[in-house]
Amino acid sequence: MIDDIEGRPNPDELLRLIQKEESVEKRGKLKIFFGMCAGVGKTYAMLQAAHVLKREGLDVVVGLVETHKRQETEALVQGLEVLPRMKIPYRSVTFEEMDIDAILQRNPQYVLVDELAHTNVPGSRHAKRYQDVTELLDNGINVLTTVNVQHIESRSGTVTEITGIHIHETVPDSFIALADEIELIDISTDDLLKRLEEGKVYIPERAQHAVENFFRKGNLHALRELSLRITAEKVDDDMLDYMRAKNITGPWKTTEKLMVAVGPSPYSAKLIRWTRRMAYNLGASWLAVCVDTGHKLSEEDRNLLNKNIELSEKLGATIIHVANTDVVDGLLQVGKEYNVSQIVVGKTLDKKNIWNPLSKKNISDRLIQESGNIDIYAIKADKSATTGKQKRVLFEGISFKSRDYTIALTVVTLVSLICFPLSGLMGYQTVGIIFLIMIAVLSLILGRGPVILTAFLNFLIWNYFFIPPLFTFHIQRVEDVFTLFAYFLIAMVSAVFVTKIRKNQIVLMKSQQHITMLNSMLEALNRTNSIKEVAARTQDKLQKYFSADAAILLKNKDGKGLDKRIFGNKKMISEKNWSVASWVFNNGQAAGRFTDTLSNSDIQVIPLTTVNEIIGVLCIKFLENKRPDHNDMMVLHNFVGQVSTAIEREINIDLIRENEVALESQKLFQTVLNSVSHELRTPISIISSAISNLNDEKTAANPDIRSGICEELNLASKRLNVLVENILDMSKIESGYLQLNLQIHDISDLIGSALNDLRPELSEYSLKTEVQDNLPMLNFDFNWLKQALVNVIHNAIDYSPEGGEIILKAHQLESGLIQLEVSDSGKGVPDLTLDKLFDKFYRIPGSKSGGMGLGLTIAKAIVEAHGGSISAQNRKHGGLKVIFQLKQ
Secondary structure, eight states, X not given: OOSOOTTOOOHHHHHHHHHHHHHHHHSOOEEEEEESSTTSSHHHHHHHHHHHHHHTTOOEEEEEOOOTTOHHHHHHHTTSEEOOOEEEEETTEEEEEOOHHHHHHHOOSEEEXXXXXXXXXXXXXXXXXXXXXXXXXXXXXXXXXXXXXXXXXXXXXXXXXXXXXXXXXXXXXXXXXXXXXXXXXXXXXXXXXXXXXXXXXXXXXXXXHHHXXXXXXXXXXXXXXXHHHHHHHHHHHHHHHHHHHTTOOOOOOOSOEEEEEOOSSTTHHHHHHHHHHHHHHHTOEEEEEEEEOSOOOOHHHHHHHHHHHHHHHHTTOEEEEEEOSSHHHHHHHHHHHTTOXXXXXXXXXXXXXXXXXXXXXXXXXXXXXXXXXXXXXXXXXXXXXXXXXXHHHXXXXXXXXXXXXHHHHHHHHHHHHHHHHHHHHHOHXXXXXXXXXXXXXXXXXXXXXXXXXXXXXXXHHIIIIISSSTTSSOOOOHHHHHHHHHHHHHHHHHHHHHHHHHHHHHHHHHHHHHHHHHHHHHHHHHTOOSHHHHHHHHHHHHHHHHSEEEEEEEBOTTSSSBOSOOEEOGGGOOHHHHHHHHHHHHHOSOEETTSSSSTTSSSEEEXXXXXXXXXXXXXXXXXXXXXXXXXXXXXXXXXXXXXXXXXXXXHHHHHHHHHHHHHHHHHHHHHHHHHHHHHHHHHHHHHHHHHHHHHSHHHHHOHHHHHHHHHHHHHHHHHHHHHHHHHHHHHHHHHTOOOOOOEEEOHHHHHXXXXXXXXXXXXXXXXXXXXOTTOOOEEEOHHHHHHHHHHHHHHHHHTSOTTOEEEEXXXXXXXXXXXXXXXXXXXXXXXXXXXXXXXTTOOOTTOOSOOOSOHHHHHHHHHHHTTOEEEEEEOTXXXXXXXXXXXX
């Protein structure tokens, strides 16, 4: 049995299509009004279509339409039958949902169901509204519905990446595939933003919030492209079904991609424009490909090539650079890799190189023969545009350096002079071999032109001076004729192959150089730990590889402009250059030097773009004031992309750090609050208890008890006063309001005053003071420094056992500093905690309750404000020593 007779449809495919058509006939038809986002007019278009159906005499009802109080939409609902909604109570609130049973009972031909991706209230028959629609379709009712691109399941992740907003309500792609018709409701982003501004989508307050978040212009462009692509995919699927049903073998070239070869020729501009027009007419994308064959371009050719590539960029081409010594191989390599359908080349660029005896066919012919399924367009050039280029093709690879030709002539002359007197001994055949070796050696050193000249001179000199008869070009023996021409041919072939090898070497070296550059740049960026380091590394690499200086400007916190901080060379950012940078940030396009926008600036500004937004700009000043070639600019733009990624990484790290600091601050605040409340509660509790006792007549009548209560009140009030004073002192210090009243004082007076204030607390301890006689007078704030000393002595009291010894010393060091020491007789502190003793709210683990851990912190701030230093160390025989050092 023969299954594949020409013209007969595939039986399995035909059966599948028949079954699909039968299922479609039984169920209702689904039409989706599809758009990029809310506000494009999907519901409006659906209602308009409903009125058209009604005028045609068809039965149309509104199952559920959300007008969002838009007057134009509400007006269209008038004149259509609206079915009542079903009320569902949920968590003490009554919600309204579409009443499926009412629609099934009414059984209209068409029903309108808005917002397909809606999630129903718990208690409804189906969890999702598209499941309601499925039931209506299965019952033979045609449905008109609306959905946005972000609600399609396979695209929701992409939309989240674009907008940063997570999409919760989605519709499976399999349901969208069931649609008999998808009508794209398209609107330009500017028109949509205008509708938002006019309040036709949301109320003004909500509209402003929407524009700043989801409805940003870049987001809308991306969403619009997604919606167009999905619609095109649906059309493609329908077309394939039609082709299968009609047994159309194809393939139909429904997606075209063009490619144009771009070179340093004035004719390339014509090819580029021709390809752009063709791509526009076909609705196709296109590539502009530059093949680097390793041939060194003149300044004129390099500028012309850059100009042609820039023209391609302006006209919307994707620029591709490929390194290959063979133009045809390079073009076909790109064509196959990028699934190109058509290649455009210039016909007049294909003159055969007459100086290369091994050159292949012209480019057009080779492309036609080797392109396979790719179509080739060879466009004829004007004579005026090709004359100069033909000359370059004919002499491609020929060196015109006078130094090379001088070397060739000198070597030929010397070898000939040496061989001539010895030719009788070694024979003229040996001389020919020596000449051939000489050509091989020169091929490794000189270019094709000098080697060809050497071969030609050797041909004449060997014939005239060495092959019998001498001093004549006549050759007697036939084998000598063959040998002479064989040597000449070998010399020519050697020159050609050496030139090709050198070309390959140049191409490989360029590729290796670019790879090395990128690797070096990436490695430098990966080692950075801050935005400043990223800017420094960027500046360093641009100076090294591009002879350029750099500065980076980042967006400000609200994202609506550039921050005034400048990373890198601040001198580059004049008022004029700041305006250029702001324009680039707002428009997302490069501008400035060597561009067509704001080109009078002395810097070039490139936007730093991430997946979702522009985070800043990179300002580049080329020190040599010379435009880099396009290959280098491609490497530069790749590097800029990596800089954007590195900066985004550092910004994210900074945000994480800020969040961590916020969490730590919150924990610290809770610790402080707990500590303060505990410390306040103790004296307040004592005061409250004492007042209660004083109010007791029996207690009040006893003088001894009353005296004891008053003493408790006094101690509690002092404790409360110290606590409040510490908090106030810390607030003054941190707010920067610590102002010193510096005057000349005696250090002994300071010590005496501090001990006098602490006399009650010191009464139960053994106090030992050692103050050096005749200490110099110091310039300090008496009250503040006294507070610092009191805090340190009070700390010694807290950590010394009752009856323990407290030692206070003051003396002058050899360096001239005045040193105060306060030692206690406690247990000391763990060595690991010595550096933390002066931190805010730090308390030694296991220490007795009481205090907030501010005393030593305040003391440290006061001493340092006086230009001194404070430290702590454990004593050899137990206890802690706190040391002040003050300058005279």
